Amino acid sequence: MKNQITSALSDFFFEYETPRQVLVRNRRVGVVCRLIQLGVLVYIIGWVFIYEKGYQSTDTAVSSVFTKMKGVGYTNVSGRETVWDVADYVFPSQGDSSFVVMTNYIITEGQKMGKCPELEGKHNCISHDDCVGGSYKRTGHGQMTGVCVNTTKTCEVLAWCPVEDDHTVPSPPLLMSAENYTLFIKNSITFPLFDVTRSNLVEEVNKDYLSKCLYHPEDAPLCPIFKLGDIVKLSGFSFENLAQEGGAIGIVIDWTCNLDFHVKHCKPEYNFHGLYGNPTDADASASMGYNFRYAKHYMEDKVPKRTLLKVFGIRFDIIVKSLARKFDIIPTLTAIGSGVGIFGVATVVCDLVLLYLLPKREFYKNMKFKYTDTHIQQDSESYDLDSSTYYTLEANSRQAQDKSNDPDAEAGSTEAEK
Template sequence: MKSQITNALSDFFFEYETPRQVLVRNRRVGVVCRLIQLGVLAYIIGWVFIYEKGYQSSDTAVSSVFSKMKGVGYTNVTGTERIWDVADYVFPPQGDSSFVVMTNYIITEGQKMGNCPELPGKHNCSSDADCEGGSFKRTGHGQMTGKCVNTTKTCEVLAWCPVEDDNNIPDPPLLMSAENYTLFIKNSVTFPLFEVTRSNLVEGIDNNYISKCLYDQEDSPLCPIFKLGDIVKMSGFNFETIAKVGGAIGIVIDWTCNLDFNVKHCKPMYNFHGLYGNPDEKDKARASVGYNFRFAKHYMEDKVQQRTLLKVFGIRIDIIVQSLARKFDIIPTLTAIGSGVGIFGVATVVCDLVLLYLLPKREFYKNMKFKYTDTQTQQDSESLGLDTGVYYTIEANARQVHGIDKSNDPDSEAGSTETEVSKK
């Protein structure tokens, strides 16, 4: 008993089992196998390692954006001159990653709370019966009082009077000078996995450089100061068209970094995209073209609350940061190699299917690949106390008795090599 346990442990620790292999000399199958293996190798090297960077781990950044506009605008409307600075034309003023630069407007000054007629077309009437007191119209300016104003043939409303008339948008835009405004962007990113922090004010971007530079895709691709007219142009818009009715532009700061190289090579790239309000839109009847909103400045005059209402048409700027940093890591490398080695098994499966089911000599290959045993004969030999050699002798005799050709026996010399006759 002790000897059996010792032998079992010895076999377990000091023996190695390997699968039986059969070498098949067939040109078509060999070519298929090598083509599949080359395809798998090209996939692993070309796609997994070169294109997808399967040998690296990746991380996205935590980002912060600060922006600042500079520039002065001038308007002269019906003889009234006015200067517009940053506090007047930027909404909101906090310097966030999303803001609006006003380029056109409709102003309604001296509004007071009171009763006044609606604009023609908002709620027309011919008598008081057409104006239901206390009701509202979604596109109207206030609450109807129940009276029809004969001079305008519109309902009277309780609202900020006089009501705003926004039917005529100024053309050309009132603030065409906005084309020369400049935008300064300050952006910092941190890749937590790699403990790397970068700023768009990279090496060489100092105060002296910033005071003189202006972004250019070819000459100054790292300058963080952008001219508003250039931003509009690079996003595919015409400035006068977008300035009239407004629109939206996305500035994408792309941080795609390979940290296997020096961190100084991790630099931002700027891209510009028109988001909506496309001037090339052919359907002139399309709803909600452009971008606008209303803004009111309230004040007191003679103890009466009044306001100045502006319908602002502007360019909405959205600063979007996208990031991806990669660095060599042994774990994804081994994973990619392991999966690639596993895919090599596809060649074996395909070639086995061709050999065993498609070729004319498939029965010959089956006998070569699979070893058949007679279970009943083996049990009889064990019951008689015969050793393994005697069992194989009995098996061979049984195969001869049943008329099995020795040339097809996988354990014989004739069955281990494809003959000239079988090749033909």
């Protein structure tokens, strides 16, 4: 028993087993095998390593964005001159990454709480029965009092009076001067995995450069100061059409960095996209543009009043897109290991061709596989032969039989060429 255990342990630690290989000289199978291996090699080198950068680890950035608008607008409506500055036309005014610049508006001044007729088309009526007191209409301006006003043929409401009339949007836009406003963007990012921090105010962008530059995709691609008209144009929109009833523009700051090179080469790229609200788009006609209402409250003769503005504007959303890559041995070894495993596809395909598609598939089966039956073991014991000797004799017998049955078969495993 002890000798058996010792022998088993010795065999386990000091012996090595290798799969049996059969060399097949066949042009068609050889070409198929090499083509498959070539395809796998191209996939590993071209796609995994070069295109997908499979030898690098990746990280996305933690980002912050600050904005600052500059510019002055002027309007003259019904002889009333008004100058608009940043505090008037930017909402909100905190410099967020998402904000609205007013380009057009409808103003209703001197509103106070009271009873007045509803706007025509909001809730028309013929008699008082058409106006249910205490009820509301979703598109109305206030609570109905139950009275039908004969002069307007609309229901009377308790609301801020006079009610806003927004049927006619000013054209051309009142604040076309917004085209010349400038936007300054300050963006900072950090790639935590690689401990890298960058700002869009890169090495080339200093104080003197900022005082003179204005973004241009070719002449000044790193300048963080943008003219609104240029942003809208680069997004594919017409500024006048967009300013008429508002819309939305996405400003994408793209940080795609290869940190295998010096960090100074990690620089932002700016892209501009129209998100929605193009008035020329027929699909958007059901809900066109972008607008909201804004009220300024004040007291006049101890009566609370307000000035209501329906603001049409361009909404700017600043989106930071980031991806950093750097060499890492773990994904490199993983990519190589998976590639080596894929090489096994060539062996599987070639085996299928050999064993099932070629005319002499039975010959290749006999060369590739050994067959053991119960009578073989009995015969080997009766002749007192060890198994290896008997298998050799059996294999030679099978080969001789195959050759006698197949006059075209050549010696060894070489397929006869015609």
